Structures are given as structure tokens and as C-alpha cells.
Amino acid sequence: MKINSIYFLGLGALGAKYAASLVDYNENLVKVIVNEERKIRYETEAICVNGKKYDFEYVTSIQNNQFPDLIFLVVKSNQLNDAINDLKPFVGENTMIVSLMNGITSERILAETFGWNRVVNAVAYMDAVKQGNHVTYGSIGRIIFGHVENKSQDILNELHQLLNDAEIPNELTLEIERAQWAKYIVNVVGNQLTYLLEFPYGQFRTNEYLNHLVDLIGKEVITVANAYGVSIGQPEIDKLKKTMKIVDENGKTSMLQDREAKRYSEVDEFSGEIIRLGKQYEIETPYNELIYNMVKAIEKTY
Ligand SMILES: NC(=O)C1=CN([C@@H]2O[C@H](COP(=O)(O)OP(=O)(O)OC[C@H]3O[C@@H](n4cnc5c(N)ncnc54)[C@H](OP(=O)(O)O)[C@@H]3O)[C@@H](O)[C@H]2O)C=CC1
Numbered sequence: 001m002k003i004n005s006i007y008f009l010g011l012g013a014l015g016a017k018y019a020a021s022l023v024d025y026n027e028n029l030v031k032v033i034v035n036e037e038r039k040i041r042y043e044t045e046a047i048c049v050n051g052k053k054y055d056f057e058y059v060t061s062i063q064n065n066q067f068p069d070l071i072f073l074v075v076k077s078n079q080l081n082d083a084i085n086d087l088k089p090f091v092g093e094n095t096m097i098v099s100l101m102n103g104i105t106s107e108r109i110l111a112e113t114f115g116w117n118r119v120v121n122a123v124a125y126m127d128a129v130k131q132g133n134h135v136t137y138g139s140i141g142r143i144i145f146g147h148v149e150n151k152s153q154d155i156l157n158e159l160h161q162l163l164n165d166a167e168i169p170n171e172l173t174l175e176i177e178r179a180q181w182a183k184y185i186v187n188v189v190g191n192q193l194t195y196l197l198e199f200p201y202g203q204f205r206t207n208e209y210l211n212h213l214v215d216l217i218g219k220e221v222i223t224v225a226n227a228y229g230v231s232i233g234q235p236e237i238d239k240l241k242k243t244m245k246i247v248d249e250n251g252k253t254s255m256l257q258d259r260e261a262k263r264y265s266e267v268d269e270f271s272g273e274i275i276r277l278g279k280q281y282e283i284e285t286p287y288n289e290l291i292y293n294m295v296k297a298i299e300k301t302y
Pocket residue numbers: 009010011012013014015033034035038074075076077079082083086100101102103124125126127128129130254266
């Protein structure tokens with residue numbers, strides 16, 4: 001099956017970056033799902049990605065019964081429920097939905113509405129930031145994707161080829177859940193610690209107390225991951241520490257950026273989900289309990 005049309009729902013930092021890269025490859029490929037309010041707003045102030053202005057094609061409904069082959073869903077986890085409602089009219093019987101969202105639950109929630117045969121699991125490594133209508137990113141990034149039961153390989157191979165042609169680094173994996181947890185541990189540990197301590201990445205290079213906390217919280221995540229059935233361990237903690245040491249020392253995790261902008265964070269997807277899984281598997285998760293309640297206490301003041 002050839003991929004001739006790709007829609008995006010979510011034109012924020014990550015969505016705009018990838019929508020722009022695909023438009024650069026083929027301007028007829030991409031449309032963006034919006035409501036009337038967003039359409040007017042986005043058309044009035046066009047989105048710029050790394051300084052280049054993009055006049056994306058915005059759609060508020062399906063035209064001529066032509067459903068997209070693929071939809072990238074790229075919203076924050078606290079926007080997912082509304083996004084699913086807005087997505088429903090655009091999902092045809094052959095449309096696949098790729099969630100680029102952080103965390104491990106969005107695909108399951110999507111599958112509850114659309115079925116697993118419509119859902120592609122994915123994880124994105126990127127450092128995109130959106131301020132006003134300007135999106136900037138520094139790293140070339142990478143998308144890793146796959147089907148949780150390794151089904152739908154035809155369209156996944158097609159997507160792999162298309163991303164390669166568009167020069168978007170990507171990997172089609174048969175171990176997508178493991179790949180998602182390897183990123184999830186970075187978010188649960190790195191995002192949440194930098195949020196609470198208000199630290200840029202540079203602190204990971206020198207601060208032994210911070211790195212001790214990485215070990216403590218990391219081990220808690222690994223215990224839960226192993227009970228969930230995903231085989232990650234100390235190598236993922238070591239890799240996370242290494243990653244945090246080589247990125248821009250002044251850069252900040254998205255969760256710290258949320259705090260600075262007084263936006264609600266994705267804490268429910270991070271420690272919230274670890275606590276929930278901990279209860280399910282009868283594993284104590286005291287570090288995540290502490291983090292969750294501290295983040296919520298801060299957000300309560302908004
Ligand atoms: N930024 C990054 O580099 C990375 C982000 N991620 C993950 O990707 C996800 C998205 O992050 P990010 O792009 O940074 O977040 P942003 O907040 O920048 O973008 C989210 C966008 O979704 C739009 N949106 C929300 N609800 C709807 C809806 N119902 N219909 C249409 N558009 C909607 C918002 O529009 P509006 O502003 O108009 O309300 C906003 O532009 C998160 O899970 C994040 O953790 C993962 C890896 C890297």
C-alpha cells in the first residue's frame with residue numbers, strides 16, 4: 001500500500017517539525033487537522049520552523065470521502081482525550097494512526113477507540129521547542145516505530161521507505177515496547193528531576209547527588225518495567241546518564257519548560273502511570289509517589 005496522504009493532529013513543537021520535514025519532501029503529502037478556531041489562528045500567524053515559514057493545508061473535515069493513509073498524533077498527554085474525539089471523523093477503514101507522544105499509554109487509549117489494527121506505536125527523540133508561532137530544533141532526531149504485535153508490516157515498510165526518502169532518521173523495530181520504555185525511563189527520571197530541581201541538562205555532568213537520584217528512581221522504573229514484561233535494566237540507566245551529559249548543557253527538558261511557562265505537565269503519564277502500574281503489580285513506588293505529589297502541589301498553585 002502506497003502512502004499518498006499524511007495528516008497531522010497536533011502542530012506544536014514536535015508535530016510542526018515533522019510536518020515541515022515532510023512538506024519539504026513533498027508539499028502535496030501533508031494536511032493538518034484543526035478546528036475552526038485553530039484554522040483562523042494558524043492561518044493568521046503562519047508557523048515558522050527553524051526560521052522557514054510554512055503555509056500548511058488545514059482541514060476541518062473530510063472532503064469527498066477521502067481518508068488519509070496515515071495520521072501522526074502529536075499532542076500532549078493531557079490533550080489526548082479531546083484529540084481522540086477530533087480524530088474520529090478522519091479515521092477511515094485503512095487509516096493508520098502513529099502516536100509520537102511520549103509515554104506508554106497513548107497507543108492503548110487509541111486502540112480502545114480505533115482498534116489495535118489502526119494503531120502504530122512510536123517514540124520520537126527530538127529537542128523541538130515552540131514559542132509563539134516559532135518552532136526551533138537543534139538535533140536531527142529519530143523516530144522509532146513498530147506494531148505492538150508486529151502486524152501491518154506492509155504499511156510500516158512503506159512508512160520506513162517514505163521517511164528515508166524524506167531524509168527523516170527512523171527505525172522500524174520488532175521490539176517497539178522495549179524502545180518505548182527505553183525512552184520512557186528518560187522522561188520519568190530526567191524530566192521529573194529537572195522539573196523539581198529546575199536544572200538544565202548541564203547539572204548531569206557534574207552533580208553527583210543528581211546522578212544518585214537518577215539511580216534510585218531509575219531502579220524503581222526498571223522494577224515496574226520488568227513486571228510489565230519489558231526487559232530493560234541498568235544499561236538503560238547508564239545510557240540515560242550518558243545522553244543527559246552530551247546534550248546542550250543549557251538545554252531544558254520539556255517538563256521543565258512546562259513548569260517555567262506555568263503549563264500543566266505530563267506528570268500523569270510519567271510518575272502517575274508508574275504508580276498505577278506499581279499498584280497493579282504490587283510494587284512499592286515511593287520515589288514516584290513523592291515526585292507525583294510534589295509536581296501536583298506545584299501545579300495546584302496555577
Ligand atoms: N518537543 C519535542 O521535541 C518532543 C516532544 N515529545 C512528545 O510529543 C508530544 C507533543 O509534544 P510537543 O509537540 O512538544 O507539545 P506542544 O504543546 O508544543 O504541541 C501540542 C500541539 O497540539 C495541539 N493540539 C492539542 N489538542 C489538539 C486538538 N484537539 N486538535 C488539534 N491540535 C491540537 C496544540 O495546539 P494549540 O497550541 O493550538 O492549542 C499544540 O500546538 C508530547 O507527548 C511530548 O512529550 C516527544 C519527543 C520530543
